Structure formats: structure tokens, C-alpha cells
Amino acid sequence: MAHPTAWSNHMPSPTPCTTTTNTQSYTSSIGPGPTGVNETPHFSYDELWDIHNNFLKAFTYPNNVEQAKTINSTLLAPNVIGRVDVTRVFLGQELNTEYLFGLFTGNTLNAGAATLLGIPLEYNVIHFAATDYVVSSATVHNFNFSSIILPVEIVGFFTYDSNKQISQYDVTFRRFDQIVDILVANVAQQIHVNTSAQAVSFLTNALASTICNTEVQYCNGSNQQYSDFQSCFAFLTQDIRFGTAYELGRNTLLCRNIHQYMVPLRPSTHCPHIGPSGGGYCSDDQTYPQIVQQPLFTNAPFVPEGKQNANATIAAW
Template sequence: MEEMHSVNSTLFAENIVGRVDDSRTFYGRELNTEYVFGSFSALGENSSSIISVLGVPVNHSTTQFATSGNNVSVTELVYFNITLVDYLVPVQINIWLSFDGDRKISAYDASFRWFSWLYDDLLKEFSARQGYGSDVTAASQDLKSGLIQQICERATIHCVGRNLQYNNSFECADMLFRKVRLGMSYEFGMNTILCRSLHALMVPLRPDIHCPHVGRTGGDMCVDDLRYQELATVDVVGTNQD
């Protein structure tokens, strides 16, 4: 929590580049502080009232660790409390990190292993709890509506003046429900409701930066400009691999 509100973590180098496989590449200390610490801290503060497929990390253990020079490879088994379905689930996160001469993280690449499988299970459980049985499509619409309500609440409160994205919450909800898809498990960095729900957590920290991410255009974060081949051939520092 302290790191999140600093918006300038001393763990990170100023020009850090970080990537999370189901989301995007984040550039700079401020953005990485917000998304690494802020996403889960904000959920933890309001875990009983926020709808989320991410959940709150409650404990972890290191299962694999290797280092060579200034590079570290580590596997963390993190247990998340996903209040959407009252689940406590293990998530394996594979992380590669590189440190600079000041022992600060200069780059990282994180992969949530089997997250698509977990996401499918969550939708099935949510569907059952909503009384839809195996009708995941209907449950997905309920989930989409709940996430949109949260996004629009934050946008209405924090995105005002020059940061205005919608004239009111009704306009916000109507536009998002009609024109933006919920999203697949790997689309937290695309033009989806899942992406906007992630960025909505950061809106109170820096509205001028994050309001466009929950708005009509998605800013430069929730947009459909990613392609599989590009992702597979670009490394964490953003250069094409030969």
C-alpha cells in the first residue's frame, strides 16, 4: 500500500520496462509502481465491494529460483482470494527480472501460467452462483454489467474537467455495454471491459494519466493494436528479436 501511494517505488529503476503477458508493457517507474502495487492494493482495500476476476494475493511461496549475473528467474506460487466467487486459488507466476548497478529492477517479464484455464473456471462458477447453470454467456453479461458499473462510478467521480470522458454515468454505461466487449483472459491490454476494469483502479491516483484508459477510446492502453506475432517477437525492452 505504501509503495502504491508513493507512485515512485524505490524498488524500480527510473526507466524500468515491465511486461505482464495478459496485459501490456509498462514504461517508467510511475506506471509500474501503480500497476504492480496499486491493482492488488486497491482491491484489498475494498475486496468485499469490488467485482474483480483478479482477486487479492494473501500469501505466496517461492518454488523455483535461479540467478545469473544481474538476471533472476523466479517462480512464485501465489494464493489469490477471488471474492467474485469466494475462491482461494493458487496462481503460478513465472517472472524474469533484471537489476541495474544500483540493485533496482530495470526490467521484468511476468507470466500468469494457466490463467486462461482459471478464467474459464471462474466464469463457470460465477454462472452457477448466478443461477444460470452452464450458461456462461448469460453470466458473462452479468459480469460485464457489474464491471461497467464500477468503471463508470470511478470515471464519473474522478474524470472531470479536462479529464472528462463521459457526461454522466448513464452515457458511460450505455456506450461501454453496447460497443466494448467483455474480453478474453488474455485481453487485459485490449479494447475490453476487462482492461478498463483494471485501469479504473488507478484512476484516483493520477486521473490525467488513467482517465483516457477507461474512456471511449481506451487511451493508449485499452486499444486493439496488439497482434500475436508482434507480441511473440518483441522482448521486454521493446526490441524485435531476430
Template sequence: MKCVNMLAFAFSLLFALSVSATPSLVQMVGFLKQYNKDWSFPRVKEIAASINYTMFDPNVVGRVDITNTFVGAELNTEYLFGTAAQFGDDKNTSLIGVPLNQTIVELVAQGNTISVQLLVTFNWTVEIIPVQFNVMFMFNDEGKVIQYDAQLQHSSWLFQDILPKFVPVLAKELDLPETTSPAVLVGKRASFDICSAHEQFCTGENLQYNSTAECVDFIENKIPFGDVWQAGQNTGICRYFHKAMVSLRPSVHCPHIGPTGGDMCVDRDYRQTVTESPFPQPFFQLPGGLTLADLNLPPPSDKL
């Protein structure tokens, strides 16, 4: 498969192709070039701390299939950039990788929307590994993102591939034999890190557990750790994703690592998830204002 590096785009050609678009193709590709720089470590740390990615419209709606739907620039900044912001800050091995650079594999542009397939090089602590994302971005007239929809391809396969490689590292950190189940090791690593973050940042009105022991027991015994595609469900991996944000805004994020999961780490209905769209408008329009009905195609249904 032929990959096209975003930094190698012929800018003059794009300008010639986009003179009539609003926003222009130049603006949209300019976003991709900037995003490539920004969504990479350690730049993600600076943006997460700002809690305001300037390339997002204030009312942006974003969805990442393995986690959740986020509304507003603050939440989208925290979850896209903040998840990886604490990588390398302590001696413990991070269970979440960080993006290093991106290559564009496919790019489709129509009107104010682009659909892009990204091959992202991740440092997953124990290995450098390629990760594929498919993302649709929609822009306003100023070239800022107003909505995006992202899918992590082969997410379960990725997790199963990387999980065994954590075993010797986590076993040494946790002082456990290497014969310990990988699921047990990542569960214990997660519970220690989640509960340490809770103890440090979730105090007073933000308290979720009465003790660290109660927190550890809940994470290890009351909920499943889960697969990476369950990072928006009532799981340990969801709370592990969210623990990186509690230092930024404890009042908002402490409930997400607590027993209730707030409104983020909760059980979800499969049919509702796949049939209901959180987006104010479709990403792509048919030519001439046509609809699916005009083409005698069935429209989306909520009766599945």
C-alpha cells in the first residue's frame, strides 16, 4: 500500500484545487499538518495542560469508537491529548501508548469534510508499534474542526498482540512471577495507578472511595479490566484512560474513575450505540442536495 506523508503534500497543487471551497482544501490539509505535530509526544503534554486545542471549535463534537463521545473543546482536548500526557512522568510502566508521528495512507475531501486513514507510530512502552486510525473531520469557515469521528482499526487484535510483551516488565515492577496471568498483571498495574491518582487528586468533595484499599478492591474485583475497545464502558481500562485527566480538572474527572464511572465509564447499549448518531449533521452530502430516498436507498433506521 502506497503511503503519502502529509508533510510531502504539494501545497501549490492543493491551492489550485481548492480555490472555491469553504473552508479551503489548503486550510483542511493545513490542519492535518499541524495536527501531525500536535498529536505527538511530548507536544501532547503542552496541549493537554492548556485544556483548549485552538484548532477545535468551542462546540466541537468528537467521537472515538473505543472510548466515548465528547462535547466541547475542553473535553475533546483533554481526552485526545491528555490521555498520553503523563507518559514517562513516573517510574511505572504506562499501559497506554503515545503517538510519535503519523503518515497519511488515504485522503478523501468533499466540501468542508475530509476522511483520512492515518498510520500512527506509537510508543507502547514495551514496543514501537503501528496503529491505524480512520477519521472524518468536518470544519467551519475558519478551518476549525466542528465534529470528528475516529475509529481505531483492529483494536482487540492490537491489545492481544501487545499484552504478552508487558508480562516480564509488569511482573518485575509488581514483584510477581512471570507465570502470572497477563490480565492479572495489567489489572494490578491499573488499580495501583488509578488509586494513586485518586488518593492524590480526588479529595474533599471529589472523594470517590473511602480508602485506597477500597479503591483497589473495586478496580481488581468488582469490575472487569476489559479490552481496549471497552475504554468507554464500566471497566478498569476505562478508568485507567481517565485517571490521566484527574489532575487537570478533579471536579470533572474524579467521578469517572470512581465506582459510578460518572457519565463516562458506564455500561452501554450496543443497539443504541450503533443506531444513534451524536453529530448535528452528516459528514458528507450527496451531489445536488440528493437524499438516500431520492436514490431509492433505505435511510438510517432506529428499528434495528
């Protein structure tokens, strides 16, 4: 057997993966924050605890339904920047209101939608650290997935401006791959099949059908994405992959399933997301390094004052 280092001797020298994307390209569409707002205020620990729990309560059902209906939640800054690891980047108050609150309301906003996403019920804060305007928290929400209730841990960093509005968030759904596996296994049990492949096949047809019904009903005129239901169904079931747990922002059926929820709210904005192009939200347009190294968070640093990286691009990661 070759010496353990023999393979590495034939490997090329590693080349750092970098992105040259301009920092402004991600935030130019929302512009600067409102005049007179301090992006780096000095809240006490107790104030941040109360401010953050106010948001967490609004995230739970049925409070999230009321937030979604406001169109522009006052819990979010007009220039809010958000990222969820398994999906994508969301810019601005309206888009973040839709995806933070509207996405987890079951069938309330789109009665014909079917999804693997659940509804967040009660929660417990299990980790919490806060200083000035930055909050780092981990919460466990009980999510109702119709036929099963699962604890879902959500971990994130948040910044709050002087209006006590979220100006930035960077969130991870911990162990989401395991959650998806459990849900697929649960579907297999419900429809009495023996393999996950059979369950995924069933889900592919079921989810594609609801997406296409949504497209036919709401995506009319210039918003139309497919010539008819049949072409939509064929594309979603044959031309793209179902998707893995981390591909809810890629060219997958799961990605389009998420975005169908928002179509009734703003067809002109969201119809392209369920169409063949993916509308910039369901496409394979980013490499892994580009995702990790997005110069995104430009409203305020997530690290203590004076400690941020001198390179503005890296500081915005």
C-alpha cells in the first residue's frame, strides 16, 4: 500500500477560491436605509432579548399570517438584507415579509399549494448572545408538517437598527437534510410504498401538479411561463431534478415549490421563479465559493466595532 502522503504528492497546489462580485451588486436594488436611522445603535442585553423575542413571536403561526398580510412588515427595515442557507438571498422589506412570514403559513395564502414546508408553532430559545445591535440566537420551533410534528432548530445572526427593525439576518436551518429525509420517509409510510425513491416520485408528481395549477391560475398575459398545464408538468417532472435539502435556491422542483406560495401575492414578481428560467431564484448560477463569499451584508458589521475585516468585501461576507 502506498504511503499515506504519496497521493498528496501528486495533487496540484491548492488555489484559493474567490469571487470578484462587486459588493454593491447585491444591495443596489434596495438602496440606502431611511434617513436618520442609526444602523449600529447601542441596545442593552435585555432590550435585545425583548426585541428579538417580539420577532420570534411574529414568526409563529398564526401571527405570521397577519405579518404576511401587511405586505411590508414593520418588524423589518426598508433596506433589510436576508439570507437563508438552504434557499437564497432576499433583499428589501416586501420580499422579506413574504418569505419570512408568508412562506410558513400553510395553505392560508395559496389554498392550492402543497409543500414539504411546515408551520412554526411554539418555540424555545436555547442559545442567545447579544451586544449593542447584534443578536446571535438558536431557537427550536415545533413545526407542524400536517401528519407529523418535528422540532426544528433555527440558528442565526441578526442586526437591529435604531428603529428596532431587523436590518440584516443570516439564518441556518440546522439538520435540514435530516428533516427532509424524515418527511420523505413519512410520505412513503402514508402512501404505503417501500422506498424513498417511490416517495420522491409521488412527491414529484404531486408538487408539480400544484405548481402548474398555480401558474395557470395566476400567471397570465406577460406573466405566463408555460404554454399550458401539460408543458409545465412535463418540464417540472422531466427536465429538472427534484432537489436535495440544500437546493431550495437551485434549478430544482423543490425551489419552485417554495416560490409558488408567493405567486398569488405578486404574480409579476414571482411567476418567473416557478418558470423554466427560475427568475434568478431557482437557477444553477452560483458556485459553492460564490455562495459562501457573497459580499452581502453591507448595512452593518456583524462583529464588534473596530474588529471588522479591513477588506470591505470580506467584511460583508
